[in-house]
Amino acid sequence: MTLKIGVIGTGAIGEDHIRRCMQALSGAEIVAVTDVNLERAREVASQYAPGAKVPEDGESLIALPEVEAVIVTSWGGTHARYVLEAIRHGKYVFCEKPLATTAEDCLKIVEAEAAHGKRLVQVGFMRPYDAGYRALKALIDKGEIGEVLMIHAAHRNQRVGANYKTDMGITDTLIHELDVFRWMLGDDYVSAQVIFPRRSGKAMEHMRDPQIVLLETKKGIRIDVEIFVNCQYGYDIKCAVVGELGEASLPMPPAVELRKSAALSTEIMTDWKERFIAAYDVELQDFINGVKARKLNGATSWDGYCASVAADACVKAQESGRIEPIAMQSRPALYNA
Numbered sequence: 001m002t003l004k005i006g007v008i009g010t011g012a013i014g015e016d017h018i019r020r021c022m023q024a025l026s027g028a029e030i031v032a033v034t035d036v037n038l039e040r041a042r043e044v045a046s047q048y049a050p051g052a053k054v055p056e057d058g059e060s061l062i063a064l065p066e067v068e069a070v071i072v073t074s075w076g077g078t079h080a081r082y083v084l085e086a087i088r089h090g091k092y093v094f095c096e097k098p099l100a101t102t103a104e105d106c107l108k109i110v111e112a113e114a115a116h117g118k119r120l121v122q123v124g125f126m127r128p129y130d131a132g133y134r135a136l137k138a139l140i141d142k143g144e145i146g147e148v149l150m151i152h153a154a155h156r157n158q159r160v161g162a163n164y165k166t167d168m169g170i171t172d173t174l175i176h177e178l179d180v181f182r183w184m185l186g187d188d189y190v191s192a193q194v195i196f197p198r199r200s201g202k203a204m205e206h207m208r209d210p211q212i213v214l215l216e217t218k219k220g221i222r223i224d225v226e227i228f229v230n231c232q233y234g235y236d237i238k239c240a241v242v243g244e245l246g247e248a249s250l251p252m253p254p255a256v257e258l259r260k261s262a263a264l265s266t267e268i269m270t271d272w273k274e275r276f277i278a279a280y281d282v283e284l285q286d287f288i289n290g291v292k293a294r295k296l297n298g299a300t301s302w303d304g305y306c307a308s309v310a311a312d313a314c315v316k317a318q319e320s321g322r323i324e325p326i327a328m329q330s331r332p333a334l335y336n337a
């Protein structure tokens with residue numbers, strides 16, 4: 001059986017997921033696409049999914065009887081309304097991160113899904129599907145470095161556009177770390193602080209970049225994450241986990257070592273699409289298989305909510321300069337492992 005999917009939002013990652021479903025993965029086809037920019041939706045459909053319908057808005061797409069599952073890749077602020085609408089129709093939905101831009105909206109989704117009584121939502125946190133992070137978690141779980149004490153991490157983008165604001169360093173960028181560390185450590189956050197080092201002259205005038213986020217978990221693990229979204233040289237994701245017995249680091253993606261002119265060099269990627277291409281493939285194939293098996297495996301609405309609560313505290317900490325507490329509601333039984 002081929003799973004019939006509709007996609008809302010045909011920008012950068014929407015287009016890439018449509019290509020992925022139509023050309024790289026198996027068992028699914030894109031039968032409808034839409035975007036507030038309908039011209040863009042038609043262009044993407046004609047390139048990758050020529051037979052797809054182009055309804056005038058996301059709600060109409062979700063209501064189409066042939067659409068069995070929905071992928072939401074519109075701007076973050078629009079996610080909640082589409083995810084809630086998909087749940088109302090009892091349809092499976094893959095929502096790109098963030099699940100919603102406020103913890104309050106994430107909680108509405110959690111409550112709607114819990115009321116429905118079974119999982120319908122998978123959040124597009126792809127790092128738990130990345131081979132490097134999986135290897136790192138496996139090593140930690142085996143006890144190779146003993147109890148984890150600290151994490152030193154960095155999330156660097158080459159540059160960002162004019163619409164990117166300082167708080168997006170948290171809600172759009174750090175949100176990946178907020179999710180992946182919960183998954184890797186099986187732990188939750190209790191507080192956050194944000195420190196601003198000297199501002200890079202390469203950042204747009206309206207934004208403060210870089211920033212350092214300090215997190216503390218329930219177990220007392222301390223995490224520092226550098227967010228630097230105009231680092232100029234490449235897309236660089238680093239993560240070193242320090243335990244009682246040693247340190248384990250996220251591997252770099254494989255790259256040829258070049259020895260030339262008395263120098264040894266390896267290429268650094270510049271684009272998230274390439275850096276995590278395999279993880280996105282595995283993640284979406286798992287969603288397709290999960291819908292068919294009526295059992296989703298990837299990040300839950302609860303994970304989306306937890307990341308968002310932590311993100312809200314970090315944004316507050318950006319403004320207050322203080323250590324801000326992070327407290328979750330109690331977890332509905334639907335999300336118990």
Ligand SMILES: NC(=O)C1=CN([C@@H]2O[C@H](COP(=O)(O)OP(=O)(O)OC[C@H]3O[C@@H](n4cnc5c(N)ncnc54)[C@H](O)[C@@H]3O)[C@@H](O)[C@H]2O)C=CC1
Pocket residue numbers: 008009010011012013014034035036037040058073074075076078096097098124125126172272
């Ligand atoms: N998992 C990951 O690594 C990544 C996730 N993302 C997430 O994917 C989402 C989209 O990001 P990009 O593709 O980079 O942005 P983008 O700006 O390239 O594309 C977003 C598209 O959504 C459309 N759109 C906006 N509001 C809409 C609405 N109400 N209904 C229908 N379409 C609407 C826009 O016209 C645009 O074409 C964001 O939430 C972003 O955080 C983006 C990049 C990587």
Ligand SMILES: O=C1[C@@H](O)[C@H](O)[C@@H](O)[C@H](O)[C@H]1O
Pocket residue numbers: 157172173176229272
């Ligand atoms: O999700 C992503 C973007 O939306 C975000 O803007 C980037 O900072 C991240 O590296 C990328 O993975």
